[in-house]
Amino acid sequence: MRGTGRGLFAVGVALVGLMVLLAVAAPLISRYDPAAQGVGPALAGPSVEHWLGTDRFGRDLAARVLHGGRTTLLATAAALALVVSVGTLVGAAVAAVGSIVDRLARPLFDLLVAFPVMVVALALVGLWGPSLGTALAGVLIVLWAPFARLSRSLVRTALAEPSAVAARALGAGRLRLLRYEVWPRLRGPVLVLAAVEAAQLIGVVAGLSFLGLGAQPPSAEWGAMLQEGRAALWSAPHLVLAPGIAVLVTVLGLTCMAEGLRDMLDRAGQVVPE
Amino acid sequence: MAVVARGVATAAGLLLVASMLVFALVRAAPGDAVDVEFGESGASALLSPEEEAVARAQRARELGLDRSVPEQYARWLDRVVRLDLGTSFRTGRPVADELGDRVAASAALGGAGFLVALTVAWLIAALSARRPGGLLDHALRVLSLTATAVPTFLLGSLGLRYAAEWFGYPVAGEASWRRLWLPAVVLGVGAMPVVARLLRASLITEYGRPYALAARARGTSTARLTFRHVMRPAFAPLLTLAGLTLSSLVAASVITEVIFSWPGVSEYAVSAISAKDYPVVQAYLLLVVAVVVVVNRTMDVLQHLLDPRVAHAAQVA
Numbered sequence: 001m002r003g004t005g006r007g008l009f010a011v012g013v014a015l016v017g018l019m020v021l022l023a024v025a026a027p028l029i030s031r032y033d034p035a036a037q038g039v040g041p042a043l044a045g046p047s048v049e050h051w052l053g054t055d056r057f058g059r060d061l062a063a064r065v066l067h068g069g070r071t072t073l074l075a076t077a078a079a080l081a082l083v084v085s086v087g088t089l090v091g092a093a094v095a096a097v098g099s100i101v102d103r104l105a106r107p108l109f110d111l112l113v114a115f116p117v118m119v120v121a122l123a124l125v126g127l128w129g130p131s132l133g134t135a136l137a138g139v140l141i142v143l144w145a146p147f148a149r150l151s152r153s154l155v156r157t158a159l160a161e162p163s164a165v166a167a168r169a170l171g172a173g174r175l176r177l178l179r180y181e182v183w184p185r186l187r188g189p190v191l192v193l194a195a196v197e198a199a200q201l202i203g204v205v206a207g208l209s210f211l212g213l214g215a216q217p218p219s220a221e222w223g224a225m226l227q228e229g230r231a232a233l234w235s236a237p238h239l240v241l242a243p244g245i246a247v248l249v250t251v252l253g254l255t256c257m258a259e260g261l262r263d264m265l266d267r268a269g270q271v272v273p274e
Numbered sequence: 275m276a277v278v279a280r281g282v283a284t285a286a287g288l289l290l291v292a293s294m295l296v297f298a299l300v301r302a303a304p305g306d307a308v309d310v311e312f313g314e315s316g317a318s319a320l321l322s323p324e325e326e327a328v329a330r331a332q333r334a335r336e337l338g339l340d341r342s343v344p345e346q347y348a349r350w351l352d353r354v355v356r357l358d359l360g361t362s363f364r365t366g367r368p369v370a371d372e373l374g375d376r377v378a379a380s381a382a383l384g385g386a387g388f389l390v391a392l393t394v395a396w397l398i399a400a401l402s403a404r405r406p407g408g409l410l411d412h413a414l415r416v417l418s419l420t421a422t423a424v425p426t427f428l429l430g431s432l433g434l435r436y437a438a439e440w441f442g443y444p445v446a447g448e449a450s451w452r453r454l455w456l457p458a459v460v461l462g463v464g465a466m467p468v469v470a471r472l473l474r475a476s477l478i479t480e481y482g483r484p485y486a487l488a489a490r491a492r493g494t495s496t497a498r499l500t501f502r503h504v505m506r507p508a509f510a511p512l513l514t515l516a517g518l519t520l521s522s523l524v525a526a527s528v529i530t531e532v533i534f535s536w537p538g539v540s541e542y543a544v545s546a547i548s549a550k551d552y553p554v555v556q557a558y559l560l561l562v563v564a565v566v567v568v569v570n571r572t573m574d575v576l577q578h579l580l581d582p583r584v585a586h587a588a589q590v591a
Binding site for chain 2: 107108110111114115116117118119120122123124125126127128130199203204206207210211212213226230233234237240241244245247248249251252255256259
């Protein structure tokens with residue numbers, strides 16, 4: 001169809017890897033303390049001294065974006081690991097048990113999948129008060145469902161494949177079926193979905209923070225920086241632009257990874273998740 | 275008919291489950307209605323601690339908070355079904371009325387956003403499906419990927435800022451056509467890539483079908499082939515798509531409505547959050563749940579009615 005997808009996947013991995021590397025090596029790259037005020041003039045534009053300029057308190061914006069990546073990326077990775085494992089396991093369990101459980105679970109998964117993550121996170125923040133933890137919790141409540149739905153349908157089809165039926169007839173146990181029949185058909189699509197949902201997660205949390213409903217200042221976190229920047233949108237748009245572009249590059253990388261993987265799966269004749 | 279009946283039954287079941295989830299969420303939140311009325315415990319200056327405890331218990335009894343949880347749920351559901359969503363703490367008006375005033379603005383923005391997404395997606399899909407894997411296809415794919423990646427808040431806030439500076443776009447004010455286009459474009463850009471991908475794939479499939487080849491062999495022009503023959507079947511997956519885009523449109527509209535101070539339901543909910551106006555938050559959640567369930571089920575039923583193969587596939591699965 002449209003190339004092998006390897007190139008696109010590589011671009012995605014490179015972009016995400018770059019953002020992770022920048023966050024990890026933040027203290028080596030910028031010599032400024034992200035929390036130190038008055039290291040430069042307030043609200044200055046980009047310069048040799050301060051690559052991305054400074055914020056309202058004269059803090060170095062480049063240092064803040066670099067260090068902020070640590071919190072944002074770590075929180076995203078942890079949240080993602082949780083939803084991927086929980087969702088995939090629940091879906092697989094439902095498919096394995098089958099019968100009435102399966103019939104009841106399917107519409108429930110469909111409902112949760114259709115549900116806007118943003119709105120649930122918003123409601124949770126509304127009831128518990130704004131913080132990064134609450135916003136993330138709101139995302140986690142619904143974001144496991146896409147993985148559960150995907151893994152349910154994949155496990156069902158995998159177990160019905162002639163090769164799986166043959167393996168069972170030869171006396172393969174549950175674990176063996178899981179390892180050799182189910183897992184190879186599961187990992188690719190789950191990875192695509194993980195990349196898609198990671199992008200969504202970062203976008204939603206950053207969006208909530210931008211509205212002042214997620215991460216709170218003064219922490220150096222992309223969302224919190226966006227919120228601070230929003231107040232100065234008219235006089236100093238670079239305050240929103242700097243963390244905003246950091247979010248954009250990360251999401252772009254994840255999206256490229258997902259698209260590249262999609263092409264690769266498509267060529268291999270595997271299921272391609274939406 | 276059986277399909278419709280089953281759709282309605284599923285929708286009712288899902289709404290019931292969803293209402294339980296919402297109730298559980300609201301109940302689990304810290305502070306109940308009594309806390310909200312009396313403030314934190316011991317905060318009252320007029321009452322002694324004993325008097326306050328008595329008053330609190332009295333009020334809790336009036337509100338039915340001393341009953342069992344299932345009973346409370348039943349009473350709550352009864353009120354919700356009659357559209358009694360409580361009164362806003364801030365304005366003292368019934369929440370249902372306040373939301374009702376704003377539904378039209380949200381629907382207008384969402385509809386306009388969907389239209390933008392559909393138009394742009396159709397253009398992109400039609401151009402890329404001409405020669406899959408060609409240069410134009412690749413270029414448009416890069417465009418789509420970028421559109422997916424641009425955060426709504428970035429596009430929205432910078433768009434607002436520069437549109438105001440360059441063409442005098444009205445930053446605040448009533449909902450009007452003059453103010454609708456920019457947030458609609460912001461919404462549309464976000465929802466476009468998913469639509470474009472689906473349409474492109476479906477167009478390529480249709481172009482490759484025997485009837486399309488036969489039409490080409492008869493000398494039908496590409497434009498005629500596209501508009502007369504291929505377009506209709508290619509739009510078939512659009513029903514699923516409306517459901518798919520709905521959730522992303524709703525999500526993006528939260529950000530967009532706030533940035534553009536567009537007087538819709540999401541903007542109302544966000545402003546209620548900072549004021550700790552719980553009944554509004556709850557009602558907003560219920561409204562979105564209801565819309566999502568109803569739209570999804572309707573799409574499902576429509577698809578069954580329009581394409582018998584889907585019904586058959588569903589029965590087999």
